[in-house]
Amino acid sequence: MTAHAKLPTPPIADPVSDRAPVPQEALEAIFDDIRKHPLYDHEIHGCLNCGICTATCPSAQYYDYSPREIVQLLWTENLEGIYDAMQEKIWACAQCYTCAARCPFENSPGGLVMILREVAIKHELPSVKEVLRPFSRVLLKVVTTGNQLAPNMITRDAFPDWGPNVTKVDAPLMVLRKAIPMPTMHTLDTAWEVNLRTSVELYTIWEATGVLKQLATVDANLFDVVSDVMDEKRDEWEEWLEDNQDEDGDTDD
Amino acid sequence: MQTKGDGAGGAYNGFGADWTPTNLTETEAKRATGWVEARIDKRFLLTGKDRKEDVRDIMWQLEKDGEIVVHRVADHHAPELAKTLYGWDKKIPTTNLWHHKSCGQCGNIPGYPSSVLWIMNQLGLDYLDETDQTSCTAWNYHGSGIGNVVSLAAVFLRNMHQAYVSAKAHGLPVGTYYPLIHCGTSFGNYKEIRGFLLHSAELRAEVKKILGKLGRLVDGKLLIPEEIVHYSEWLHMMRHRIAARQTIDVSAVRATVHPACHVYKMVPEDVIYDDTVLNGDRVAVTTGLLQTLGAQVIDYSTWYDCCGFGFRHIIGEREFTRSFAIDRKIKVAVEEARSDVMIGHDTGCITTLDKNQWIGRAVGKVYALPVMADCQFAALTMGAHPYKLAQLHWHASPFEELLEKMGIDWEQAKAEFVAYLDEVKAGRIETLYDPRRAITSGPGYVKPPKTLQGA
Ligand code: SF4
Ligand code: SF4
Numbered sequence: 001m002t003a004h005a006k007l008p009t010p011p012i013a014d015p016v017s018d019r020a021p022v023p024q025e026a027l028e029a030i031f032d033d034i035r036k037h038p039l040y041d042h043e044i045h046g047c048l049n050c051g052i053c054t055a056t057c058p059s060a061q062y063y064d065y066s067p068r069e070i071v072q073l074l075w076t077e078n079l080e081g082i083y084d085a086m087q088e089k090i091w092a093c094a095q096c097y098t099c100a101a102r103c104p105f106e107n108s109p110g111g112l113v114m115i116l117r118e119v120a121i122k123h124e125l126p127s128v129k130e131v132l133r134p135f136s137r138v139l140l141k142v143v144t145t146g147n148q149l150a151p152n153m154i155t156r157d158a159f160p161d162w163g164p165n166v167t168k169v170d171a172p173l174m175v176l177r178k179a180i181p182m183p184t185m186h187t188l189d190t191a192w193e194v195n196l197r198t199s200v201e202l203y204t205i206w207e208a209t210g211v212l213k214q215l216a217t218v219d220a221n222l223f224d225v226v227s228d229v230m231d232e233k234r235d236e237w238e239e240w241l242e243d244n245q246d247e248d249g250d251t252d253d
Numbered sequence: 254m255q256t257k258g259d260g261a262g263g264a265y266n267g268f269g270a271d272w273t274p275t276n277l278t279e280t281e282a283k284r285a286t287g288w289v290e291a292r293i294d295k296r297f298l299l300t301g302k303d304r305k306e307d308v309r310d311i312m313w314q315l316e317k318d319g320e321i322v323v324h325r326v327a328d329h330h331a332p333e334l335a336k337t338l339y340g341w342d343k344k345i346p347t348t349n350l351w352h353h354k355s356c357g358q359c360g361n362i363p364g365y366p367s368s369v370l371w372i373m374n375q376l377g378l379d380y381l382d383e384t385d386q387t388s389c390t391a392w393n394y395h396g397s398g399i400g401n402v403v404s405l406a407a408v409f410l411r412n413m414h415q416a417y418v419s420a421k422a423h424g425l426p427v428g429t430y431y432p433l434i435h436c437g438t439s440f441g442n443y444k445e446i447r448g449f450l451l452h453s454a455e456l457r458a459e460v461k462k463i464l465g466k467l468g469r470l471v472d473g474k475l476l477i478p479e480e481i482v483h484y485s486e487w488l489h490m491m492r493h494r495i496a497a498r499q500t501i502d503v504s505a506v507r508a509t510v511h512p513a514c515h516v517y518k519m520v521p522e523d524v525i526y527d528d529t530v531l532n533g534d535r536v537a538v539t540t541g542l543l544q545t546l547g548a549q550v551i552d553y554s555t556w557y558d559c560c561g562f563g564f565r566h567i568i569g570e571r572e573f574t575r576s577f578a579i580d581r582k583i584k585v586a587v588e589e590a591r592s593d594v595m596i597g598h599d600t601g602c603i604t605t606l607d608k609n610q611w612i613g614r615a616v617g618k619v620y621a622l623p624v625m626a627d628c629q630f631a632a633l634t635m636g637a638h639p640y641k642l643a644q645l646h647w648h649a650s651p652f653e654e655l656l657e658k659m660g661i662d663w664e665q666a667k668a669e670f671v672a673y674l675d676e677v678k679a680g681r682i683e684t685l686y687d688p689r690r691a692i693t694s695g696p697g698y699v700k701p702p703k704t705l706q707g708a
Binding site: 038061095100114118131133138142147148150154163169171178181182184185186190192194205208210211214218237 | 463
């Protein structure tokens with residue numbers, strides 16, 4: 001498993017690009033993070049090179065992408081190839097896990113792709129910011145509210161390719177939302193009304209698990225906005241707690 | 254299978270840079286795919302493996318060792334037994350359920366959860382729909398890579414803990430409500446994370462630290478649910494009770510099923526298979542329900558394919574999403590299966606398949622296939638209002654013809670709904686339950702009388 005350490009250390013460069021060569025140490029640091037990932041051994045157990053994963057992979061039909069290739073690069077510890085695949089290819093995977101259900105070795109190429117994505121973010125690979133730019137609205141929503149999608153995100157402008165029938169009854173969005181017979185869903189900014197305490201608890205999870213750090217890596221502006229919202233909601237919660245200590249010293253939870 | 258016109262270059266140009274077409278003759282191609290299909294249809298690639306450990310065994314052992322507490326599916330949840338892939342039993346709770354909502358459903362296809370709750374009302378079953386819940390955050394993780402196994406596990410167990418203690422807010426004992434997961438991705442993700450948690454003492458220790466800070470431990474231990482249950486599994490167990498209340502004949506309806514990847518490809522050993530549903534060759538949920546309701550379930554060649562959602566693709570690379578949805582699912586359901594409706598059981602799939610048809614017109618692929626969730630279809634057959642309850646107006650695909658085929662006067666129903674919107678504007682809103690129940694702590698919460706507390 002450490003064959004790569006014995007290789008000579010020429011810098012890795014693309015002969016037809018001006019990009020600076022990647023030093024061997026950087027490639028090794030990336031691979032070390034991949035194989036130290038807590039799920040790595042769970043997701044890869046060998047590879048027959050049979051291609052069943054690629055034959056059933058939706059992304060392989062539309063992109064220059066093959067889960068078999070991803071698994072082979074990892075299994076053979078092809079550091080240069082891994083680095084290369086992490087630039088773009090790993091973002092082609094549709095995360096359907098058809099490959100995992102089918103692989104005779106019980107590998108999960110889709111799961112390995114997630115490890116590669118996490119490590120690509122950690123190492124701030126140049127492609128990451130580019131690829132995740134369209135995702136920033138969702139990131140902001142999920143980190144600040146715990147919901148990933150809100151009714152007011154689904155507009156004709158945001159999704160012109162969905163056609164004119166985003167709703168088939170013409171009425172103000174809030175009226176349509178209030179016509180849903182579930183009281184938790186009479187909302188515009190979140191998919192359901194999220195309890196204040198819930199959001200505050202979620203922030204503790206983000207902080208303790210390094211998610212905010214990831215966010216800062218991907219998008220510093222977004223991180224600033226998120227931090228402001230978190231501060232506001234925490235203040236709001238503290239104020240509510242102060243105002244609502246009952247006679248027994250209990251709060252209402 | 255090789256199709257006509259698949260010459261050099263192939264129908265698709267993928268499979269990696271060094272891919273070349275096989276140029277098999279039609280007979281050779283048939284023989285090759287026939288071999289694969291025979292095994293796939295027999296679940297061979299899943300059951301043929303030398304499997305498999307049941308993580309619930311580890312769970313009971315950890316509880317015995319005093320490491321965790323298991324939230325049991327108890328008698329007051331009126332459980333029914335289903336068989337999973339390897340013939341193991343899975344306990345499906347049928348009442349006193351805590352709705353773990355889906356952000357995509359609630360934000361985008363609201364008739365999906367409202368149909369589930371309405372069916373529960375019709376069947377006289379109890380539940381709680383409350384505001385103290387986050388999404389699983391796994392859509393975001395699978396799409397962006399932001400998040401990690403510890404954050405996913407902490408989010409999972411925080412929500413599960415809230416489900417466990419929620420009833421206290423109404424003066425009822427902890428454990429009254431059992432979590433029912435609406436979203437397929439939450440379901441798949443929670444099952445996967447539960448497995449990781451049970452296998453890794455290190456992960457448990459990390460998550461325990463965080464949940465301790467949140468006050469979300471039970472007797473100082475992590476709380477893990479005995480079963481992770483998807484609403485489609487609950488619906489499957491309810492199918493005969495639903496059919497007994499059916500008022501609409503659907504025997505003329507040709508339905509195709511799109512099963513969700515994260516429901517049956519993730520942690521496949523925990524998925525319900527039933528020998529009476531397509532010989533047990535395919536996941537039983539949804540198909541079993543439709544058959545019980547008397548609809549014609551039509552098989553099609555791309556049944557196993559995903560929908561094209563892709564998690565990040567639906568947002569940032571929609572060319573892939575819509576091409577896959579149209580070419581691999583909608584086109585096949587219409588042309589091969591002559592389907593009247595496609596029925597799914599997950600958030601992302603319904604959204605993808607429903608919303609991505611219209612754009613096909615730009616390239617001469619004109620399809621108009623209604624797409625909805627199994628619970629919406631079931632509610633309609635029980636006489637639910639197509640707009641007020643099943644909320645079909647949020648769907649982009651045209652459902653009007655289907656309703657006509659089912660004998661439902663959609664024009665009248667639409668007029669009723671438009672009239673109802675005036676009532677809504679005037680503040681006269683109909684809801685499925687008392688809205689005060691939805692808030693269990695913090696601003697807006699009203700404590701139950703002292704006599705009911707202390708449970
Ligand atoms: S299906 Fe499994 S063994 Fe076969 S190529 Fe893919 S990863 Fe390797
Ligand atoms: S999870 Fe990714 S690699 Fe696996 S089949 Fe799906 S798209 Fe392909």
